[in-house]
Amino acid sequence: MAADSFDVIGVGIGPLNLSLAALIDDAGRRLKTRFLERDTEFDWHRDMLIPGTDLQNSFTGDLVSPVDPTSQYSFLNYLKTKDRYWEFFNYEQFNIPRKEYNEYCRWVSERLENCRFDREVTTVSEGDDGAFIVRARNPETGERHEYRADNIVLGVGSRPYVPDELSGKLGEDVFHSSQFLSRRADCLEADSITVVGSGQSSAEIFLSLLRAQEEHGYRLDWLTRSDGFYPVDPSKLTRELRTPDYMDYFYDLPREVSDGRVAQQDLLYKGISPGTSAAIFDTLYRRSIRNDVDVGMLSKTAVQSIESQSKGRYRLRCHQWEEDRLFRHDSEVVILATGYHRPVPSFLEPVEDALVDADGRFSIDRDFEVETNGLAGRLFVQNDGMDAHGFNVADLSLCSHRNAVIINSIVGEEVYSVENGSRFQSFGVEQFVEESPNSELIEKVAFSTD
Template sequence: MTGTREGTVHDLVGVGVGPFNLSVAALADELDDLSVAFLDENPEFSWHPGLLIEGTTLQVPFLADLVTLVEPSSRWSFLSYLKAHERLFPFFFAEKFHISRREYSDYCAWVAHSLPSCVFGRRVTAVRWDEGREAFRVESEDVRTATREVTFGRNVVLGVGTAPTVPEPLRGVLGKEVFHSASYLDHVDSLREAEDITVIGSGQSGAEVFLDLLRTQQHTGGRLRWLTRSRAFAPMEYSKLGLEHFTPDYTEYFRSLPQRTRDRVVPEQWQLYKASSADTLAEIHDVLYERSLGGRRPDVTMMPNVAVTEARHSEHGVELSCHHVEQDRDFDVRTDRVVLATGYAPSRPSCLEPLAELVDLDELGRYRIDGDHRVALDDGVTGGLYAQNAEMHTHGVGAPDLTLGAHRAATILNAVAGRDRAPFTLPTRSAFTTFGVTP
């Protein structure tokens, strides 16, 4: 299934094996007439290992696993994972709708290493269009031996994930003292040495990191600071009707909007995908409340409306030049460590460079992606290049959310198989809300 022979041409080749491409692989596993192969450079499945903090949970229910919302009877469902690990009864009595990040990661690893189509330790170096074969030529190398192989696919699906975002003023000071939250657990020892720690960013990762540091502070002491550009440490929208923005119905509506409108709407919806869970914010408040008993005052600063405009190293640590947006006032912060919980953004993998002239980008340099998640290519390319978690600008806030992972995977597989023999039946209505006026 890995396409190591020159004569083999798969129906679909996946670049990267994160949860989204793993969902494609899991759903495809039960399709006997579809040949697939997935390549990933990591030695084993890995999902945000630097953020698997004890006690953190997914923001979506366990039913938003790799397959259930499309194929509940699949052998690769989360419930099947529990059965295989003799955890069904403990899970039943735990009465948890939201599972821990660690358990979700372990579930995905179980699926990934059970599927023969998923190959780890192979770095994709180039993707080219082979006119003679009418297929993509996916070139890869073994990360240990540098042995090169070629895998051919009539279609390719990108699942390389997103890259940590570092604000421009902080890019020049990255290192032991300043790092992205994606590697938070890798820096725990360094953080314990610090007397003053600053967390920047108020999304879910920022809240989880701040809470973990707050709990540690009780034993290690020191000063803790939380800064964000946002107007408040606001909770994520989690009402039942609000969550309908993560349905196929909303995606279809969003796609009907002009691109200029889409680009305006997404930033306005920041509480759907950039805020923190109300539970995490409540835990932070509870810890601070308990810590304040007896007239004590926790050595903690939490300040919204703050933009970091400059950062530099000095003999005293890291110095941050800050600007309070609403007050229009500048001030400085001296700190020992800075944790950047500043989010992630899609990145175009270097392996696509050979296809650069064949990819049709919009005026902002983004992929043009259709309803099947297929990237617009030159008319001479008959194969399909599909992208996952790179289409918020065309599909809305649900693009990076695990809720729509299985639905998107099924949509891609249906497109690869062809409309006349689409293997998955998808819902015609998924929300009670009517998002727009039908022409």
């Protein structure tokens, strides 16, 4: 089979690669591109499109507007085209429903000629001329496709993560949050449900089940090993850390400083949205008027194991780490909102040795390109490299900025301006001193102890 040849192949069509596809199309460059997605259509975290949930970002951070507000692929143009502009005008909200973000992205994907669905990438290898050979198949029909690419942009997202000690009982009644809506109807028939985890997904699932509890009558519990059911910090000055300037500052930190730094920044991106937190509390409060709260919530509690019991129940062994106390907890359904991780995709196996460092990780440079060991083709990665780029790697409002950087790097000139400086606070001493008339850098002096 003669392979079709492309300047850029995008693997996966989630929001991040969709933004790239749209910006490349808008730029009008003669880049030959193709984006490949294994699903039959764009469908964003479909089992978490819980009614009533909102995007955590402003619509102004859509797929394209931060770098090109005049783009035909903007959210506002979507509204205009769908004849919904004035409804949105009167809606007066910045955070749009998640369902609507999904519709908007699908609309963009349907307008782009470079997107192909039903194409699961199965291998990436190196061809004789040094370019990548990308093989894909239609998951339904088995039909095979082959492409040649000078550049690949990985946009395969992250994968549901369940700790090893909890994975043994995964099945119909013990499942990851990413399957919630498919399993919700069965869940409602249980006599007890336990949600594990404390991020936004666990809170949305807990709230959804709390609202249905009166009708279905189950016991509902929520356990997390985190210190509390904390909110993500939504304040404006903190949100300035979700800017290109902060990403640049973070990237410039020495690796020994930035490594592990994200683990201390949970409240910047991992907590519960204040709106969801308030909705949970207020629902509980209203229930409490009639003393009708059949709910348990406990933080600082790690679930150490899950064992099957008789009559379709599961027994959780739990450890409250602050008091250092153990207890058993039984439940018919257990929902594990234990997060996502980013393993190196198996389809990269033929070239993996040239891509990963001694720890088996990608080393990702400022332009989101993987530093390779002798490959001629260039590989860029979306939604990875937190150790280098910080907690913002998956942030949707920054996706157009990251993609502008990638496009400029592939083309070798400035197609989109990525100039920064659009913020009030400084990140780093150099920036502060440069912008402050009253400050001056002083050199560090090494003191002798003699």
